Amino acid sequence: MRVKTKRGQTWSFDLIVAVVIFIVVVGIFYSLLNRSNEGTVDTQALESGAKSISYQLNCDVSPVFPPCFIENGEINETKLAVVAALPYADLKELLGTTEDFCIYLLDEENRIIPVIDENTPGIGSGSYLLNATLGCDGS
Amino acid sequence: MDLFTFIVTVFVSFLGILFGAVLTHHTRDEVFEMRKLIPFLQFAILVAVFVVLFLFFPFTIVSALLVLSFGFIYIFWRKNNLNFLDYIVLSMILVISSVNPKAHLYVTLFAFIFGILSGSLFYVMNTKHKKHQVKKLAHHRHTGKHLDFHSMTSSLFYTYKFFFFLAIIAFAAAHLIDFLF
Numbered sequence: 001m002r003v004k005t006k007r008g009q010t011w012s013f014d015l016i017v018a019v020v021i022f023i024v025v026v027g028i029f030y031s032l033l034n035r036s037n038e039g040t041v042d043t044q045a046l047e048s049g050a051k052s053i054s055y056q057l058n059c060d061v062s063p064v065f066p067p068c069f070i071e072n073g074e075i076n077e078t079k080l081a082v083v084a085a086l087p088y089a090d091l092k093e094l095l096g097t098t099e100d101f102c103i104y105l106l107d108e109e110n111r112i113i114p115v116i117d118e119n120t121p122g123i124g125s126g127s128y129l130l131n132a133t134l135g136c137d138g139s
Numbered sequence: 140m141d142l143f144t145f146i147v148t149v150f151v152s153f154l155g156i157l158f159g160a161v162l163t164h165h166t167r168d169e170v171f172e173m174r175k176l177i178p179f180l181q182f183a184i185l186v187a188v189f190v191v192l193f194l195f196f197p198f199t200i201v202s203a204l205l206v207l208s209f210g211f212i213y214i215f216w217r218k219n220n221l222n223f224l225d226y227i228v229l230s231m232i233l234v235i236s237s238v239n240p241k242a243h244l245y246v247t248l249f250a251f252i253f254g255i256l257s258g259s260l261f262y263v264m265n266t267k268h269k270k271h272q273v274k275k276l277a278h279h280r281h282t283g284k285h286l287d288f289h290s291m292t293s294s295l296f297y298t299y300k301f302f303f304f305l306a307i308i309a310f311a312a313a314h315l316i317d318f319l320f
Contacts, residue, residue, distance in 0.1 A: 015215055019227060022211060023309045026231040027316035029200055033238040034317055036197065 046099065053095050057103065067094050084116050084123050088137070091123065102128035102136035140237040142310065149233055149306045152247040155254020156299050157292065162255065163262040164288055174263045177256050181225065184253045188232055188246055195242035204235065229253065230306040234313050258295060265291055
């Protein structure tokens with residue numbers, strides 16, 4: 001008598017049960033990982049966003065005005081005044097970012113140099129605080 | 140990660156299976172020469188996938204997943220001698236990695252390369268070669284059939300579709316469990 005052997009690949013009932021259990025366990029792991037990631041900030045994305053903005057401010061790297069105002073390593077005050085006068089939403093769109101930002105200048109001793117005057121210490125979102133009380137836009 | 144992005148990444152990652160078979164069809168002698176190396180490369184890629192998971196996710200969860208995955212492969216490997224167990228594990232890892240887009244990118248890349256190797260191995264295992272017949276290669280068992288190119292691509296396309304839908308079902312199940320918790 002010839003015994004027919006099964007050589008193809010078949011799904012047994014226990015394999016199907018194992019796969020279903022596997023999916024459930026993976027679902028639980030997914031849920032745990034999702035919860036542990038909640039509320040965390042992607043600092044790498046923020047850093048690369050900040051770098052992208054700084055490149056666009058340098059006319060030697062990205063010669064598009066506005067928003068660039070740094071030429072040959074020096075600030076072009078006329079261009080800076082134009083950029084500072086732009087509404088925040090327009091500037092955000094020009095820089096191609098969805099995150100809030102603040103552009104400010106520091107001297108050698110890390111003291112803030114007002115971009116235009118004391119009322120406008122930086123260019124950007126008022127929610128960004130330059131010190132305990134002073135917002136980026138002077139608010 | 141939204142469902143559409145997940146579907147696109149799974150579509151791309153599992154495409155490696157078909158890509159591998161087509162590549163091997165045009166370079167069959169070269170691939171046949173290095174056939175014994177393929178399972179080792181596949182194992183190296185599985186290790187690389189877990190290294191990525193260890194880099195991006197908590198140690199305890201990834202360790203549990205590692206034990207679960209290799210336990211699953213080990214049990215059913217011995218029992219049924221199935222070739223597609225790796226892909227069940229890869230489908231689950233694709234779901235887990237979707238929590239972190241960067242990790243998912245690396246896992247997708249590795250799954251694509253794994254697919255190329257699987258497709259090549261499937262081709263080598265299921266075609267007649269003038270030099271020798273391949274009876275057994277690591278855990279991959281010869282099915283006793285020699286397929287023509289059309290039958291082979293149909294079979295691989297079926298496998299591709301199956302794991303594509305398995306990954307999507309697992310993704311939906313994971314979201315449902317997340318929602319219920």
